[in-house]
Structure formats: structure tokens, C-alpha cells
Amino acid sequence: MLYSNKSWFAVSFFLLCMLIFPLSLGSSEGLLKKTAVSSIWICVLFANLISLESLFKDDYQSGILLQYKINKIPFSIIVATKLISHWTFTGFPIIFLSPIFLVFLSGSFNDIFGLFFSLLFGTPLFSLIGMPIAALTLGASTRGPLLIFLSIPFFLPIIIFGVLSVGSFNSGTYSEYYLLCAILSISIVILPYITIKILQESLK
Amino acid sequence: MLRYLHKYANPVRFLSIARPMRKAMGLLSLFIILVGLVFALFFSPPDYQQKETVRIMYIHVPAAWMSLMIYAFISFSSIVFLVWKFPLFLILAKESVTVGVIFTFSALFTGSLWGKPTWGTYWVWDARLTSFLILFFIYLGLKLIKESFSHSSKGDYAFAYLALIGGFNLPIIKFSVDWWNTLHQPASIIRTGGVSISNEMLIPLFLMATGFLFLFIYILLVSVEINLKKRKMGYSKDKIIN
Amino acid sequence: MSKKYLLKVKNLSCERNYKIIFKKLSFILFPGNIILVDGENGAGKTSLLLCVADVLDYTGNILVKNGIDNLGYVGHKNALFENETIFDFFAFWKNIYNYTKNYQDVLEYFNLIDFIETPISLLSFGQKKKLSFARLIMMNSKIWLLDEPISGLDEKTKQIILKIIKKHLSQGGGVLATSHQNLNYFDINKTTRVKID
Numbered sequence: 001m002l003y004s005n006k007s008w009f010a011v012s013f014f015l016l017c018m019l020i021f022p023l024s025l026g027s028s029e030g031l032l033k034k035t036a037v038s039s040i041w042i043c044v045l046f047a048n049l050i051s052l053e054s055l056f057k058d059d060y061q062s063g064i065l066l067q068y069k070i071n072k073i074p075f076s077i078i079v080a081t082k083l084i085s086h087w088t089f090t091g092f093p094i095i096f097l098s099p100i101f102l103v104f105l106s107g108s109f110n111d112i113f114g115l116f117f118s119l120l121f122g123t124p125l126f127s128l129i130g131m132p133i134a135a136l137t138l139g140a141s142t143r144g145p146l147l148i149f150l151s152i153p154f155f156l157p158i159i160i161f162g163v164l165s166v167g168s169f170n171s172g173t174y175s176e177y178y179l180l181c182a183i184l185s186i187s188i189v190i191l192p193y194i195t196i197k198i199l200q201e202s203l204k
Numbered sequence: 205m206l207r208y209l210h211k212y213a214n215p216v217r218f219l220s221i222a223r224p225m226r227k228a229m230g231l232l233s234l235f236i237i238l239v240g241l242v243f244a245l246f247f248s249p250p251d252y253q254q255k256e257t258v259r260i261m262y263i264h265v266p267a268a269w270m271s272l273m274i275y276a277f278i279s280f281s282s283i284v285f286l287v288w289k290f291p292l293f294l295i296l297a298k299e300s301v302t303v304g305v306i307f308t309f310s311a312l313f314t315g316s317l318w319g320k321p322t323w324g325t326y327w328v329w330d331a332r333l334t335s336f337l338i339l340f341f342i343y344l345g346l347k348l349i350k351e352s353f354s355h356s357s358k359g360d361y362a363f364a365y366l367a368l369i370g371g372f373n374l375p376i377i378k379f380s381v382d383w384w385n386t387l388h389q390p391a392s393i394i395r396t397g398g399v400s401i402s403n404e405m406l407i408p409l410f411l412m413a414t415g416f417l418f419l420f421i422y423i424l425l426v427s428v429e430i431n432l433k434k435r436k437m438g439y440s441k442d443k444i445i446n
Numbered sequence: 447m448s449k450k451y452l453l454k455v456k457n458l459s460c461e462r463n464y465k466i467i468f469k470k471l472s473f474i475l476f477p478g479n480i481i482l483v484d485g486e487n488g489a490g491k492t493s494l495l496l497c498v499a500d501v502l503d504y505t506g507n508i509l510v511k512n513g514i515d516n517l518g519y520v521g522h523k524n525a526l527f528e529n530e531t532i533f534d535f536f537a538f539w540k541n542i543y544n545y546t547k548n549y550q551d552v553l554e555y556f557n558l559i560d561f562i563e564t565p566i567s568l569l570s571f572g573q574k575k576k577l578s579f580a581r582l583i584m585m586n587s588k589i590w591l592l593d594e595p596i597s598g599l600d601e602k603t604k605q606i607i608l609k610i611i612k613k614h615l616s617q618g619g620g621v622l623a624t625s626h627q628n629l630n631y632f633d634i635n636k637t638t639r640v641k642i643d
Contacts, residue, residue, distance in 0.1 A: 063523025157380035
């Protein structure tokens with residue numbers, strides 16, 4: 001829902017995180033310049049972790065998910081819409097905001113396109129990998145912290161390839177982009193299916 | 205295969221086999237580890253570069269092997285549970301987690317102890333160490349999710365699916381860390397173990413590895429037996445499998 | 447006679463949380479009839495409804511009359527998006543159920559017409575329950591599964607909901623309901639009691 005401020009929370013959080021890096025690293029330009037791309041990726045990670053919690057929570061707790069199941073609305077549609085909307089409100093705005101923030105963090109202009117493309121392939125992966133984990137923690141006590149703890153290890157490859165790909169864009173090798181695309185194409189086939197299975201199990 | 209599994213997936217039948225096996229495994233592991241330790245500490249030669257510190261390897265390497273093997277076992281059992289719904293395999297997977305955490309931790313701990321004399325520092329962001337640290341965190345995640353469901357059957361599925369996703373993701377994580385490491389080669393030169401290893405070192409290494417394996421099977425059988433007995437007595441009504 | 451059933455349950459057993467909840471339950475729901483499921487707290491009344499709705503795993507047979515592909519369900523949780531208004535609620539579920547008639551009548555019946563722009567989170571418990579029933583009406587299903595439909599409601603709301611159920615029965619629908627309270631409101635010849643222990 002566009003008008004509920006919850007959906008913009010992730011992006012706002014992304015902007016807020018941006019503040020931490022200059023303040024904690026000091027405003028020396030050399031250090032900021034070196035860490036600009038990594039900082040943006042870390043903020044993307046934070047924004048995704050924060051927004052994952054509310055992905056299925058309301059539907060599960062209010063019983064709407066059960067209502068969907070009883071009314072035989074296919075879970076594939078629900079998972080697909082959840083995925084798309086999660087990406088539109090966390091991944092998509094960040095992709096377009098990140099070049100601006102690269103400048104704020106005094107990153108080099110050469111990295112703008114590299115960063116843009118790495119986020120373009122990386123952010124859907126965040127949503128995809130986070131989805132089954134968000135689904136399987138439904139009904140757990142202390143769900144929020146648990147969800148963050150469980151998802152970070154699985155997000156690591158994306159951060160590694162994402163940060164490295166920016167460098168490879170400038171050298172013209174693009175190998176990490178291919179790897180990101182490979183992981184993306186595997187994940188998009190398998191993970192939604194697993195999420196559907198987990199969601200159905202969570203109602204039992 | 206399926207019928208065979210069905211036959212032995214029955215908890216009662218499992219117990220009838222497990223009980224005599226458990227004692228044998230306990231004694232065997234004790235014996236083999238003792239013999240292995242004697243070989244490792246007294247009969248194997250010191251390394252010509254690392255001197256006596258190489259003896260840490262006899263704990264470190266088998267522990268690392270075990271933690272990987274146990275993860276593979278957990279993933280396999282979880283898949284069997286998800287596909288054929290044998291609760292026994294879930295109990296097996298769940299009870300292995302704690303042992304896995306301990307083995308992974310000891311591999312990391314002995315590794316960093318070994319690192320001080322050889323690399324001059326307790327921790328290096330080397331590919332193998334980093335991916336083991338990640339494995340450790342995934343193990344911790346499994347342990348956390350195991351304990352955070354009051355509704356047990358729901359928690360069982362969450363656990364099994366997490367183990368499954370982790371099983372598929374581990375190779376990707378390992379690969380990505382290797383990739384990252386080759387680009388950020390650290391300054392210190394890391395000796396790759398296992399290339400020029402002599403027979404005198406291999407024998408205690410394998411003795412220790414088999415000893416650890418039997419130890420794992422022993423602990424697993426004991427904890428599964430406890431779990432099944434609890435279940436039979438039914439005194440933990442809601443947390444039957446925990 | 448046997449062809450007229452809406453729902454036929456035979457030897458239904460359900461296991462949840464590695465515990466057997468109920469065993470070999472059999473009953474038949476005929477058009478115009480109501481089945482009241484009785485039992486202690488935690489005996490598995492909700493589980494029975496969820497088994498019939500094909501959410502939980504069960505063994506045994508559940509036959510639903512041909513042509514009924516959707517079951518109506520009102521549970522403990524009202525399944526409402528809390529930050530939406532009633533208008534959004536109707537707009538959303540109308541599309542899902544292909545409800546073509548004007549929903550103003552439903553709103554009027556439940557006395558909700560004045561609240562159409564109110565966020566659902568501000569509604570009272572009884573009003574939320576009424577909204578769940580409004581959805582049930584839009585769904586237009588022959589079989590209703592009601593989990594404690596009138597518990598915790600005031601007398602006026604209770605009457606409204608009982609009237610709705612009665613109307614549904616008179617139109618040839620069937621109801622499978624769990625309730626703590628004695629639902630003596632319905633015709634005794636058309637009421638079956640199923641006990642779970």
C-alpha cells in the first residue's frame with residue numbers, strides 16, 4: 001500500500017545508515033572515497049534486514065494468510081506479489097538513490113555505473129533470499145533478531161560479489177556480474193518454490 | 205531403499221539397534237582417540253618448519269572435517285525428513301547440531317592457536333578461516349531456530365528447511381569467499397597443509413578422524429535415545445522433539 | 447438422500463504436533479443443517495475445521511459436494527488488514543470473490559455504513575467480527591466453517607450474526623460451527639452435535 005508509511009521505512013533507514021559512515025570513519029576524504037561502495041552495500045544490507053521482518057508478518061498474524069489458503073488463492077501469486085512489492089519498495093529506490101549517495105560519500109564518479117548495475121542484480125537477490133527465511137521464522141519467539149541472525153550468512157556472497165563487481169566494471173572484466181546473474185537465475189527458480197512450501201507449513 | 209528406510213525409521217527398532225551399538229561406539233572412540241593421541245604426541249615427527257606446533261593439526265584438521273561432515277549429515281537428514289516425513293531423521297538432524305557447533309568451534313579455536321606461531325597472528329582473513337566462521341554462524345542459526353519455537357512441529361519444519369537452504373548455500377558461500385580471498389591476498393604466506401604430508405603424520409591424523417567420527421556417532425546415539433525416551437514417557441507434552 | 451449432502455466426513459483423524467487430536471470422526475452435513483462441534487478447551491475443535499478446510503494434514507475422507515470449490519471460514523483471527531479502511535476491505539475482497547452485487551446492502555445490514563472511511567484498527571471487536579461475516583456473504587459459499595462465531599459479542603451483535611447464519615441455512619447452505627455457548631437458537635431437527643474428546 002502506497003500510503004502506509006511502513007513501505008517507505010526501508011528506504012528511510014537506508015538514508016539514515018548513510019549518515020553513520022562519514023561520522024564513524026571521520027570526514028577524511030581519502031578513507032571515505034575508498035569505502036564509499038562498501039558503505040552503500042552495507043546500508044543496502046541493513047535496509048533489507050529491517051524490511052524483511054514485515055514481509056509476511058501482518059498476513060500471518062492477522063490470519064489473512066490462512067484465509068487465502070482456505071479460499072484456495074494460490075500461494076504462488078502471493079509470493080510473487082510479495083517479492084515484487086518488496087523489491088519495488090526496498091531495492092528499486094535504493095538503486096536510483098545510490099549514485100547520489102556515492103557522491104555524498106565522496107566516491108569516485110567512475111564507480112557510478114558499476115554500482116548501479118551491481119545493485120540492479122544484487123537487490124533482487126536480497127529480496128529472494130530473505131523471503132524463505134522470513135517465512136520460516138513465522139511463529140517463532142523473538143522473531144526479529146532471529147531473522148537478522150539467520151539471514152546475514154546467506155547474504156554474504158551477494159555482498160562479496162556486489163562490492164567486487166564495482167571494481168571489475170572499471171577494469172572491464174565483468175566476471176562478478178556474471179556470477180551475480182548466475183545466482184539470481186538459480187534463486188529465482190528455486191527460492192520462491194521453497195517459500196511457498198514453508199508458508200503452507202507455517203499454517204499447520 | 206525406501207522400504208529399508210521405513211523399517212529402520214521406526215524409533216523402537218532404531219533403539220533396539222542403537223543401544224548395543226552405542227556402547228561399542230563409546231569404547232571404540234575412546235580407544236582410537238587415545239591411541240591416536242599417543243601417536244600424535246609421541247611417535248609422529250615434528251615438522252621441519254613449524255616444529256612441535258604442528259601437533260595441533262591432529263585436533264584441528266579432524267575437527268574441521270567433522271564439522272563439514274556433520275553439516276552434510278544434517279542437510280541429508282532434513283531432506284529425508286521433508287520428503288518422507290520420518291520423524292526419526294529430524295531427531296537425528298536436530299541432535300547433531302550441538303555436536304556440530306562444538307566441533308566447528310574447536311576447529312576455529314585450535315586454528316587460531318595454531319595460527320599464532322605459524323602466521324604470527326591469531327586470526328587471518330584467509331578464505332578457509334572465513335568460510336569456517338560463516339559455517340559456525342550458520343550452525344548457531346540452526347541451534348537458535350531449534351530452540352525458538354514453542355509449537356514443535358512448526359519449528360521442526362522451519363529447522364529442516366533452514367538446514368536445506370543452508371546446505372545449498374554453503375557451496376556458494378564457500379566459493380564467494382574463495383573468490384574474495386584470491387582478490388585480497390593477505391600479506392602473510394599461508395602454508396597449505398596436506399600437500400607434502402608424510403605417512404607418519406597421516407596415520408595419527410586418520411586415527412583421530414575416525415575417533416572423532418565414532419565419538420560423534422556415540423553422542424548422537426545417546427542424545428537420540430534420551431529424546432526418544434522422553435517422547436515415550438510423554439512428560440514433555442509440547443516439546444516432544446526438541 | 448445420500449446425494450444431497452454438502453459435506454461428508456468419514457473416519458477423519460488428525461495428528462498435530464505429534465499428538466493425535468481426534469480419531470475416526472464421521473458426520474454428514476446436509477443442506478439447511480448446522481453441525482455444532484462440542485468439546486473441551488484444546489480438544490481440537492479448531493483443528494477439525496482446519497482439517498475440513500484442507501489446511502492441516504489428516505487421514506480419512508472428506509467429501510465436498512461437487513460444484514463447491516470454496517469454503518467460507520471465520521476464525522478467531524478476523525483476517526483484516528488493520529491499516530485499511532472498510533472501503534478498501536470491500537474493494538479488495540470483492541475482486542477476489544468476483545462479487546458483482548452492490549455491497550452497500552451488506553454494509554447497511556451490519557450497521558457499518560457510517561464507518562466506511564474508518565481504519566479497521568479503530569473498529570470495535572464486534573464490528574470486526576461483522577466485517578468477517580460480510581466477507582463470508584460476499585464469498586457466496588454453500589458451506590460455512592465458523593470458529594466460535596458469537597463468543598465475546600454483545601447481545602445485539604450476537605442476534606445479527608445468528609440471523610445471518612439462519613438466513614444462510616434457509617437458503618440451503620450448511621454450517622459447521624464450534625461454540626462454547628449453547629446455540630439453542632436453531633431448529634433442533636436440523637442441528638447435529640459432534641463431540642470431540
